[in-house]
Amino acid sequence: MAVTLAASNLAEYFESIDGISSGWALVLAAIVHVALLGAFFGLPAGIFIWTERKVSGRIQDRLGPTRTGGRFGWLQSLADGVKLIQKEDLAPQASDQMLFRLAPYIVVIASFMAFIMLPFADGWVAVSLDVGLFLILAILSLEVLGVILAGYSSGSKWALFGSMREAAQMVSYEIPMAICVLIPVVAAGSLNLGDIAQMQSGGIQNWLIFNDPFTFVGFFAYFTCATASCKRAPFDLAEAESELVAGFLTEYSGMRWSFFFLAEYASMFIVCGVAAILFLGGWHIGIPGLDPLNLGSSSAAMYFANLIGMVVFIAKASLLVFVQIWVRWTLPRLRIDQVMTTCLKYLVPISCFLFLGAICWPLMVSILDLPSLGRKPIAERLHESSVTSLDSAFEAGPDGRVVPPHENVNASDPIIAANQDREAINR
Amino acid sequence: MSAEQIHSGLFALFAIIACGAAIAVVMSQNIVRMAFWLVMSLGATAGLFFLLDADFVGATQLLVYVGGTVVLLIFGVMLTASGPYIRIRMSPAEGVLAGGIGILFLAMVYSTVGAVNWENVSSAASPSGLGAGVSEGFNASSQGNTTRPLGLAFIGLRPDRDLGADIHSPLSTGYLLPFEIVSVHLLVVLIGAAYLARAKRRSDTVEE
Amino acid sequence: MEVGLNHYLFVGAVMFVTGVICMASKRNGIGVLMGVELVLNGANVNFVAFARYTALGLDGHVIAMFVIVLAAAEAAVALAIALNFYNNHLTIDVDRGDELRG
Numbered sequence: 038m039a040v041t042l043a044a045s046n047l048a049e050y051f052e053s054i055d056g057i058s059s060g061w062a063l064v065l066a067a068i069v070h071v072a073l074l075g076a077f078f079g080l081p082a083g084i085f086i087w088t089e090r091k092v093s094g095r096i097q098d099r100l101g102p103t104r105t106g107g108r109f110g111w112l113q114s115l116a117d118g119v120k121l122i123q124k125e126d127l128a129p130q131a132s133d134q135m136l137f138r139l140a141p142y143i144v145v146i147a148s149f150m151a152f153i154m155l156p157f158a159d160g161w162v163a164v165s166l167d168v169g170l171f172l173i174l175a176i177l178s179l180e181v182l183g184v185i186l187a188g189y190s191s192g193s194k195w196a197l198f199g200s201m202r203e204a205a206q207m208v209s210y211e212i213p214m215a216i217c218v219l220i221p222v223v224a225a226g227s228l229n230l231g232d233i234a235q236m237q238s239g240g241i242q243n244w245l246i247f248n249d250p251f252t253f254v255g256f257f258a259y260f261t262c263a264t265a266s267c268k269r270a271p272f273d274l275a276e277a278e279s280e281l282v283a284g285f286l287t288e289y290s291g292m293r294w295s296f297f298f299l300a301e302y303a304s305m306f307i308v309c310g311v312a313a314i315l316f317l318g319g320w321h322i323g324i325p326g327l328d329p330l331n332l333g334s335s336s337a338a339m340y341f342a343n344l345i346g347m348v349v350f351i352a353k354a355s356l357l358v359f360v361q362i363w364v365r366w367t368l369p370r371l372r373i374d375q376v377m378t379t380c381l382k383y384l385v386p387i388s389c390f391l392f393l394g395a396i397c398w399p400l401m402v403s404i405l406d407l408p409s410l411g412r413k414p415i416a417e418r419l420h421e422s423s424v425t426s427l428d429s430a431f432e433a434g435p436d437g438r439v440v441p442p443h444e445n446v447n448a449s450d451p452i453i454a455a456n457q458d459r460e461a462i463n464r
Numbered sequence: 465m466s467a468e469q470i471h472s473g474l475f476a477l478f479a480i481i482a483c484g485a486a487i488a489v490v491m492s493q494n495i496v497r498m499a500f501w502l503v504m505s506l507g508a509t510a511g512l513f514f515l516l517d518a519d520f521v522g523a524t525q526l527l528v529y530v531g532g533t534v535v536l537l538i539f540g541v542m543l544t545a546s547g548p549y550i551r552i553r554m555s556p557a558e559g560v561l562a563g564g565i566g567i568l569f570l571a572m573v574y575s576t577v578g579a580v581n582w583e584n585v586s587s588a589a590s591p592s593g594l595g596a597g598v599s600e601g602f603n604a605s606s607q608g609n610t611t612r613p614l615g616l617a618f619i620g621l622r623p624d625r626d627l628g629a630d631i632h633s634p635l636s637t638g639y640l641l642p643f644e645i646v647s648v649h650l651l652v653v654l655i656g657a658a659y660l661a662r663a664k665r666r667s668d669t670v671e672e
Numbered sequence: 673m674e675v676g677l678n679h680y681l682f683v684g685a686v687m688f689v690t691g692v693i694c695m696a697s698k699r700n701g702i703g704v705l706m707g708v709e710l711v712l713n714g715a716n717v718n719f720v721a722f723a724r725y726t727a728l729g730l731d732g733h734v735i736a737m738f739v740i741v742l743a744a745a746e747a748a749v750a751l752a753i754a755l756n757f758y759n760n761h762l763t764i765d766v767d768r769g770d771e772l773r774g
Contacts, residue, residue: 052613058465058466059466059467060466060469063470065465066468074622089624118491120561133494133496133497135499136496137496139500166519167519167520167611167612168520168523171520171524171527171533172523172526173524173610174527175524175530175531175626176480178526178527178528178532179507179526179530181531181535182503182530182531182534182535185535185538185542186496186500188537189496189542190496200541203533204538204539209534211531228611272563362546368511370645427512468675471675472674472675475675475679479679479682479683480727482683482686482687483683483686483687483690486690486691486710488688489688489690489694489706489710490690490693490694490697491704494701495703495769497702498706499706502706502709502710505687505710505713506709506713509687509716509717510679512683512717512720513736515721516680516720516723516724517724518723518724518754519717519738520733521733521736521737521740524737524740525716525740528707528740528741528743528744529686529713529740529743529744532744533709533744535745536748536751537702537705537706537709537745537747537751539751540702540705540751540754540755541702546694548752555721555757558697558698559697559731560698562693562697563693564688565693566689566692566693569689569693570685570686570689573685573689574681574682574685577678577681577682577685578678578681582677582678582722582725588740608726610730610733613694613730614730614733614734614737617730618734619733622730639734642702642738645760646738646741646742647673649742649745650741650744650745653731653745653748653749654748656749657748657749657751658752659752659754660749660752660753660755660756661752661755663686
């Protein structure tokens with residue numbers, strides 16, 4: 038099943054070419070997807086590492102890398118990579134060799150697999166599943182396993198301390214993070230990331246972060262938890278250089294060491310991408326007139342619109358990554374007990390309260406008769422955008438009515454509706 | 465190469481990982497390696513679930529079983545391991561005995577299971593509401609999008625049963641009550657486990 | 673070769689048997705716990721396979737979900753017991769827990 042979905046559109050295309058059987062079409066489509074996602078896995082990591090060095094330099098009143106590859110040190114990440122490949126691949130004598138060598142791969146595989154469910158534009162996703170968001174959370178949670186194994190198998194007490202802290206931190210931050218993710222999901226009524234993003238088309242008021250006060254606060258709670266679960270400062274207890282040498286990374290060198298960093302930056306991009314989709318409108322610009330969907334409905338126009346959407350989405354996610362970097366170099370590190378207190382005593386109750394509030398919000402809207410700000414009801418929007426609505430979940434629904442995607446998604450609709458509302462109020 | 469062959473190939477891959485890692489759990493002496501092989505086995509089982517069109521169950525398997533339970537296990541290992549790479553060995557004779565019994569047991573289980581013609585049995589046990597026939601099974605849009613049907617089943621609705629059913633047959637009940645019981649059970653377990661595992665002063669009357 | 677119900681049942685049987693052997697042969701308490709997990713997992717494979725290939729349908733998925741949840745609960749409690757045992761005996765060798773022997 039995973040394969041047929043992985044490539045449903047692309048596989049159909051390959052099948053239409055003569056001489057390619059259905060099975061080979063699936064394999065080809067899967068290879069194309071993996072290659073594309075591999076590029077997305079490696080490229081942002083390199084760019085973000087360079088950004089991190091540059092931003093940290095500027096924040097500390099330095100210049101950062103300046104020479105490699107011209108003026109701004111563009112090629113610094115590549116130079117780092119070449120240097121790391123050349124380094125000797127060491128495994129300490131006291132280590133558990135098999136686990137020590139496998140641990141980096143577990144971490145990399147976990148964060149790479151999450152890319153499979155991440156949509157970059159409308160329909161531009163390797164696997165579009167109803168459980169996409171759930172699966173991303175599940176797969177990201179596997180990363181902690183590699184960290185624990187790395188720390189344990191190093192046979193060093195610093196590594197063990199680091200990985201135990203790390204594991205405790207990641208496991209406890211997963212709880213508020215999952216609850217915070219549920220807040221926009223409750224508002225949207227779908228777990229399919231593509232559907233959630235598509236229903237936020239149109240004006241900026243359609244973004245889920247502005248849907249109600251609970252999703253607004255929920256975004257910041259989610260972002261805090263996401264920063265912590267990516268083991269970024271001010272929560273980078275695992276690598277606390279001043280106390281633990283380098284935490285679970287102490288005994289690693291060369292490529293295996295850099296695998297951990299690749300995975301860290303890739304999972305930063307994933308959690309920020311999930312935040313962009315859930316709260317910040319995904320690949321929609323947020324200004325109705327500029328929505329690329331206006332370009333028309335020919336396939337070339339749709340393709341171009343998706344390309345713009347992808348750029349917008351990556352820009353949003355990268356901006357959030359930049360904020361994470363900025364926070365890292367601005368705030369001091371918390372102590373381990375403060376980290377756990379922040380999570381268990383503050384973030385968990387806050388996220389539970391927000392979750393309850395988000396559930397009760399539709400009730401409050403109907404009782405208090407709050408203004409709609411030109412938004413259509415969520416259910417209506419979801420029904421318009423959804424490719425997997427309840428009707429299609431059961432092949433033919435009760436009345437056999439399945440609304441095709443993109444029908445009626447007219448970006449100017451909400452504004453017209455808002456104007457009509459205002460006129461009605463003025464009279 | 466057809467889609468069925470890909471399915472077979474993926475099945476072979478996941479099945480070999482799942483079974484091989486399960487055997488490695490029994491064979492290995494190091495407790496952390498056991499935990500690692502357990503993760504491999506459970507993860508490959510999640511892959512099998514995806515092959516079986518059970519995407520929500522597969523995702524839950526990854527999140528709860530692999531992510532939760534195994535991390536819990538590893539914590540247990542860390543907290544109770546007295547030296548690095550603790551081993552509590554069993555003698556080779558015991559190992560041979562266990563292996564022999566295991567093979568016999570497997571032969572017994574599988575010969576019993578294989579002796580049944582499941583298609584006939586399931587047609588006899590088929591509920592009246594499902595008119596679709598025997599070997600078709602559950603096909604929610606045949607792409608494994610089981611999230612909504614599962615969610616509806618948990619809140620007490622069974623559209624997959626009731627939509628095409630005879631109008632006079634009673635409606636299916638869903639799983640609302642078991643779901644509530646399990647959720648309360650989880651809460652009780654959480655509190656109980658926290659109570660049991662809380663830090664205590666170690667008793668002074670330890671014999672060892 | 674067409675993969676059918678029996679192939680999945682065989683995988684489930686292998687996991688079940690290895691789990692039982694693991695429970696019986698390990699002296700490490702947490703090893704016994706891992707055996708229990710394997711047994712439950714083998715049962716789960718069967719449930720989901722029956723859901724796909726027979727008329728069990730969605731019920732198989734629901735039961736598999738319950739098994740997963742209960743296995744998590746079981747692991748939490750068993751681990752708490754193991755920790756308590758370790759606190760009292762300074763070992764998790766299950767053969768040492770024999771105070772109640774008559």
